[in-house]
Amino acid sequence: MAPARGRRVARAAPGGGRPLTAAFVRTVSKPGKYHDGGGLGLLLRVEPTGSKRWVQRLTIGGRRREIGLGAPPVVSLAMAREAALANARSAREGLDPIEERRRRRETLTFAQAVERYLASKLDEFRNEKHKAQWRSTLDSYAGPVLGVLPVSQIAVADVLRVLEPIWLAKTETASRLRGRIEAVLSWATVAGHRTGENPARWKGNLSELLPKPGRVARSGNHPALALSDAPPWFAEVAQRPGAASLALRFAALTGARSGEVRGALWSEIDLEARIWTVPAERMKAGRDHRVPLTAPAVAILDAARGLPAGREQFVFPAPGGGALSDMALSATMRRVHAAAIAAGGQGYLDARSGRPAVPHGLRSTFRDWAAEHGYERDMAEIALAHTVGSEVERAYRRSDMLERRRAMMAAWADLLTGDPPAGTVVPLRGRSQ
Template identity: 60%
Template sequence: MTARFVETVTDPGKYFDGQGLFLRVQPNGAKQWVQRITIRGKRCELGLGSPPAIPLATARKLALENRGKAMMGGDPVQERRDARAGLTFEAAVERYLAAKLDEFRNDKHKAQWRSTLDTYARPVLGPKLVAEITLQDVLRALEPIWQTRTETASRLRGRIEAVLSWATVAGHRMGDNPARWKGNLSEILPKPGKVAKADNQPALALGDVPRWWAALAQRDGMAARAVEFLTLTAARSGEVRGMTWDEIDFGGRDKTDKTDKTPTATLATTATWSIPASRMKMGRAHRVPLTPEAVAILRSLPRSESPYVFHAQRGGMLSDMTLSAVMRRMQDAEEKAGRAGFLDPTSKRPAVPHGLRSTFRQWAAERGFPRDMAELALAHRVGDETERAYQRSDMLERRREMMAAWAGFLRGEVGTGEKVVKLGTAG
């Protein structure tokens, strides 16, 4: 069959081309492309449109794609029905991930893909039909974090583009991809590499820490306890939010200081939190010594069917935004009371959860703790490859002493090294 034949044929009948594709010519001269195809053992006919709107080359391409889908167990007929019914971005994400998750390198990458889309794209794009998503919709998801979390925003753009690309190929939308960078978003948003490096995540001033810690203790809810635990361990938000009970070793029984009536006045604990490499940013397993305060938080949490220690109401993982909301509400309360609140001493921006790691690092430096030990507590790489080859120890027990001193500082105590003195006391 040729394009010229398709254009000129007028005799009624069926004219076959290949891949089950044929041109049906009606007695009134109307023409329609039809494909005979077997889907999951059932033979059926699938309409592919009419010439000249659908030329021969396009009809052949569609027929080949449908045949390939059917051979792989897909159902192009059902996909067409879904497309006519309308597919939301939220549903498209689920179907895309179901098809593509096995290609990702590890469980951490899978979780990051879903988490990024759930956190930043779903609130804006989730209920919209993929066929109706425009450039402006994509910008609404990207612009709030493009300047402040540029790397995350750049990854988000790529993931939105991938989902919409899948939706186009699957027949749920037509036209250009509104999340495409080159010649599209590149004309509106500054290049990621040219965006001025944002200041470090806003951190708490050391002088505000005890007051902030006391205010946090007054907050109810799972997210508030997660922020407390995050602070005590100097861990990343994702590490805490993804923590499962099987990562915790409570060790021996805590020893309580009987001379001090403070609930957290304990001398020692051997509890340890072991984070697998798949959940760590640097791809290496990490051990965290747990202070009595951290253990007390864990023991106070309700156990449920959820695998997560700090879980959302429906049992899933808490979102990063949920933890941020705790500190945002604390800041709002300060401002309503006529106070400046908890601001980064340099940028004057309200402190955020990730900035607490910077606060810890500054505290450790000012208290004279060894640099390598503080960096290990933050799960940073220490030294070059040669140094790391010889430095096999993670200084767990020495870090346990440092984290105990950090917990004391949070409670309003000051001191250097192992010696801790309560504020307002002599010595």
């Protein structure tokens, strides 16, 4: 039976007698040219490397020409047929589709391509959250590098400049981002704004330059809480007394580094304005950093005044006086993790590395949440006190988006302090504790 199946495939595709099918396009691997039929000159070219691409052969101005239409699976059979039909109509009207595409792609930038692609595709997404995620990841990570580049000039090296900085630290986000860049550039190809191979294609392209997502070594990254674990984790920490527990929750709510929280002074807190100003000498970037304080953060500060050494200058003093040590926060996280395991759960693990989450990883959890919920890249980066933009851009930026960040941090606080998802087990401390 196997030889018979092979003969049917050979008659169906290469000869051009029968139209191609989506299943055939997906599964064919034998090198060759497979004609679609229908009189549009559309064919699927399969290279010896296994890569596939759509080509249309047309007679334009008395000359036989070939037009590239992108590659599957991003450019589906239906999309290739639609583009081929548009080209055939243009040629019939005396126009040159190749020249038209060349003229259009001279001016279209990647940022403009994103807008046009999303304008035609957003209605296909199932919910508003998915729409926001698409735009947010492209704006946050691809925009600063590719935004002003003409899509006709974007090469593999440009795509790597976007992906390499986050490929190891945020592999899942980077993998999704790569697929979204590929989709935008494939649209640009079909729409006539670029030609040639898609520089964001994985198989036989970026797969040779980047580690496979499933095999990325993450030993150098700080293990972070999974977003789904954040509410039950926060609830468990809240059950634990002491300065370390308060400081850990304050760090989670503000997105601040452990050292910034442990060294926080009452003189830096303006409760009336609900602002915590961390002075430049205590900041990694060497600049003052204003943190908007949400209602849960203010409640923690109120509780901190009742600590045994709460009248000291430090907001979260150590039991014997002075500032808390970094080990105090780490130890609290380990105890919370151990309690979750004792209650029959898996603990609080990093979704990628499988290691227990640590205090610094809370910042990564916040950053992933901000990107997934459509918050602007600059605003989220400023909240983390990261350096944003070039030196010139920073010189012209007069606002640190404080009030807009206040709304964002309130939404983040709602996630942390809200009821755990249905079915989540929140481990409770026994009487002996």
